Amino acid sequence: MCGLVNLNAAWQFASAEDSSRIGFTPLMNSSKRLRNRVSRVYSPQPSVDPGGISPLASVSRNRSFSLITRYFNLQSSPDSRLLSKTFRIPVIIFGINDKCNRMPPNSISVVTVEISRKIHYYIKEHYETFRKGQYFVTTIKDVARHAGVSVTTVSRALNGHDDVSPETRRRIQEVAEQLGYSPNIAARTLVSKKSRTIGLLLSALTRNSVKDNIVFEVLCGMNDRAAEFEYDLVLFNTTPQKQRQKSYKALCKERGVDGVIMMGMRLDDPYLEEMLHASFPCVLIDIPIERKKNIGYVTADNVQGAMDAVNHLIDYGHRHIGMINGHAQAAVSIQRLEGYRKALERRGIPFNERYVEDGGFREEGGKEAAFRLLTSCPELTAIFCASDLMALGALQAVRALNKRVPEDISIVGFDNIVAAQYCTPALTTVNQDKYQMGYIAAAMLIDMLEGRQVQRYREMPAELIVRSSTGPARKK
Numbered sequence: 165m166c167g168l169v170n171l172n173a174a175w176q177f178a179s180a181e182d183s184s185r186i187g188f189t190p191l192m193n194s195s196k197r198l199r200n201r202v203s204r205v206y207s208p209q210p211s212v213d214p215g216g217i218s219p220l221a222s223v224s225r226n227r228s229f230s231l232i233t234r235y236f237n238l239q240s241s242p243d244s245r246l247l248s249k250t251f252r253i254p255v256i257i258f259g260i261n262d263k264c265n266r267m268p269p270n271s272i273s274v275v276t277v278e279i280s281r282k283i284h285y286y287i288k289e290h291y292e293t294f295r296k297g298q299y300f301v302t303t304i305k306d307v308a309r310h311a312g313v314s315v316t317t318v319s320r321a322l323n324g325h326d327d328v329s330p331e332t333r334r335r336i337q338e339v340a341e342q343l344g345y346s347p348n349i350a351a352r353t354l355v356s357k358k359s360r361t362i363g364l365l366l367s368a369l370t371r372n373s374v375k376d377n378i379v380f381e382v383l384c385g386m387n388d389r390a391a392e393f394e395y396d397l398v399l400f401n402t403t404p405q406k407q408r409q410k411s412y413k414a415l416c417k418e419r420g421v422d423g424v425i426m427m428g429m430r431l432d433d434p435y436l437e438e439m440l441h442a443s444f445p446c447v448l449i450d451i452p453i454e455r456k457k458n459i460g461y462v463t464a465d466n467v468q469g470a471m472d473a474v475n476h477l478i479d480y481g482h483r484h485i486g487m488i489n490g491h492a493q494a495a496v497s498i499q500r501l502e503g504y505r506k507a508l509e510r511r512g513i514p515f516n517e518r519y520v521e522d523g524g525f526r527e528e529g530g531k532e533a534a535f536r537l538l539t540s541c542p543e544l545t546a547i548f549c550a551s552d553l554m555a556l557g558a559l560q561a562v563r564a565l566n567k568r569v570p571e572d573i574s575i576v577g578f579d580n581i582v583a584a585q586y587c588t589p590a591l592t593t594v595n596q597d598k599y600q601m602g603y604i605a606a607a608m609l610i611d612m613l614e615g616r617q618v619q620r621y622r623e624m625p626a627e628l629i630v631r632s633s634t635g636p637a638r639k640k
Contacts, residue, residue, distance in 0.1 A: 302343040302344055302345040304318050304319060304345070306345070307336065307339050307340050307343060310339045310342075311332075311336045311339040313332065313336065317332065317336070321333045321336040321337070322337070359420045359422055360394065360395050360422065361395065361397070361419075361420060361421050362386075362395055362396075362397055362398075362421055362422060362423050362609055362610070363397075363399070363400060363419055363421035363423075363424045363425070364382075364383060364397065364399045364424075365400055365424050365425065365426045366399070366400070366402070366427055366428050367404075367426075367428045367429045367433060369401040369428070375553055375583070376553055376579065376582075376583070377581055377582050378598050379427070379428075381598035381602065382449065382599070382601055382602035383397075383602060385598070385599040385601065385602025385603035385606065386425060386602040386603065386605060386606040387606075388603060388606075389602075389603045389604075389606035389607045390610070395606075397606075398419060398421060400415070402415070404430070404432075404433060404434065407433060407435050408434060411438060412435040412439055412442055412444075413438065413442050415435075416442075421444075422445070422613050423444060423445035423446060423610075424445075424446045424609075425446070425447045425448075425449065425606065426439070426447070426449065427449040427450070428449075430494065431451075431495060432493050440455060440459070443458065444458070445458045445459075445609060445612040446458065446459050446609075447459075447605045447606075447608050447609045448460070448461040448462075449462055449463065449601060449602075449605055450463045450464070450496050451463070452623075454620075457620075458612065460608045460620035460621060460622075461620075461621055461622070462601050462604050462605045462608065462622045463495075463601075463623055463624070464597075464601070464623070464624050464625070464626045465623050465624065465625055465626050466496050466500050466503065466626065467499050467503040467506070468503065469500070469503065469578065469596070469627075469628070470499070470500040470502070470503025470504050470507070470548070470550075471504075472594065472628040473576045473593075473594050473628060474508065474548055475507050476576065476592070476628055476634065477546045477574060478507065478508075478513070480574065480634060481636055481637040482545050482546040482574060483545075483637070484519070484544045485508070485513075485519065485544070485546045486519040486541065486546070486548070487501065487504050487548045487549070487550070488520075488530050488533045488534060488547060488548075488549045488554045488555075488558060489501055489520060489522050489523070489550045490523065490551060491524050491525070492522070494525070496550065497550055501520070504520075504548060518540065518541055519537065519541060519544065521533035521537055523550075523551075525553060526553060526554070527553045527554065527556050527557040528557060529554060530549060530551075530555060530556065530557025530561075531557030531560050532557070532561075533557075533558070534560075534561035535561045535564075538561065538567070538573070539565075544573070545572075545573065545638055546573065546574040546575070546637070547575050547576075548576045549575065549577050549578065550578050551577065551578055551579055552577035552579045552580065552583065552591060554577070555575055555577030555578075555584075555591055555593070555633075556583065556584075556587060559591075562575070569633050570633055570634050570635035571635065571638065574592075574635055575591065575633045576592045576633070577592070577594070577633075578593060578594045578596075579594070579595075579596060579598075580594065580595035580629055585631065589632035589633045590631035590632045591631055592628075592629065592630050592633045592634040593628075593631070594626050595626065595628075596626050600624065601624060604622055604624075608620065
């Protein structure tokens with residue numbers, strides 16, 4: 165790469181109205197002797213396009229530091245001291261002399277430019293970008309100067325503050341668009357000490373998680389609400405093993421998030437206990453904890469949803485109703501088991517511990533649990549499952565035992581995943597609005613981050629969806 169510099173672009177910030185008069189002559193028009201001398205300075209390839217330009221050099225020693233730091237914002241960088249270690253590159257210029265004074269357009273000068281070793285290696289690494297001329301970095305100061313307003317006014321206009329007049333805002337937006345300005349997110353984060361980023365922390369996310377659409381729908385709701393407030397969203401996964409290796413506080417700082425939404429956490433996960441003592445705002449999904457001002461939760465009414473499912477089976481005449489639950493360390497398992505027991509007791513049916521098995525919220529786990537229930541308790545005529553995935557497994561177990569759904573065994577699920585309406589027979593289930601849960605969780609977290617009054621505990625209704633997997637109890 166040669167040392168040819170295009171001041172037509174490099175000096176826009178200093179003299180935009182005269183930029184058409186200032187520039188370097190193409191290297192191809194210079195003498196062969198000088199051209200060879202320049203190209204030997206450093207070049208990543210034998211032949212260099214004369215359009216290969218670098219804004220990282222200046223035509224005098226006094227100006228080199230300011231020009232380089234202007235483009236790459238190195239004023240406060242601890243590496244600025246490296247600028248004193250420079251390469252010297254001879255070039256031909258016209259329209260300006262070595263003192264940075266304008267001259268007649270046809271005048272020609274030969275000067276030596278200085279370029280730091282740090283920038284030298286940066287140019288070599290990003291040669292294609294510079295060759296195409298994609299190197300001019302517009303700052304908020306450039307927008308302010310061209311718009312004729314202060315930097316503060318530009319900042320407030322572009323960030324939507326209402327104390328800027330519509331006319332001024334429009335002018336600033338037009339100038340920003342013309343100059344191709346985009347805010348420096350890293351700089352904004354340093355100033356405000358906020359990244360405007362929220363995280364979704366999931367526990368034990370695996371490939372099998374794609375079998376249901378719960379996480380995806382929650383994520384869609386979160387993303388839509390975050391976008392409305394111009395927040396970014398990041399997703400990170402954890403396991404109990406990872407939680408013992410890295411603290412919750414360290415993870416949040418490492419990922420640079422302002423707040424976290426937790427989903428799928430076990431009640432014995434280390435992060436759940438750490439979260440109670442951390443200062444990071446947090447919203448829990450399906451884990452009702454009411455202890456601190458910086459903690460909120462969103463959940464479905466799992467108790468009522470389970471009661472509606474079991475009452476539906478009782479209304480069909482079922483009296484021997486089994487349950488396939490998740491596991492003891494899931495808050496929703498505890499709540500749905502409570503709803504199952506309440507429905508039985510209120511209808512005068514005694515609770516039988518033998519009728520309850522855990523399936524771990526897995527399809528295979530639901531199949532195995534159904535086998536155990538139907539072989540050890542042949543009197544069962546219906547099964548309520550705490551998730552649709554386990555219900556799909558239960559359907560497979562019933563067929564494997566040469567029984568029919570719903571003629572021999574009625575099955576109800578919970579969640580209303582997409583697959584529930586397409587299986588055979590279509591699954592009766594309890595619907596929870598997963599998208600809305602994500603949307604509300606993100607809104608709650610952002611309100612907490614921005615200091616607004618917020619209802620920190622939300623319980624959403626669950627709705628029974630009746631399909632073909634339930635029917636009247638079989639006659640003995």
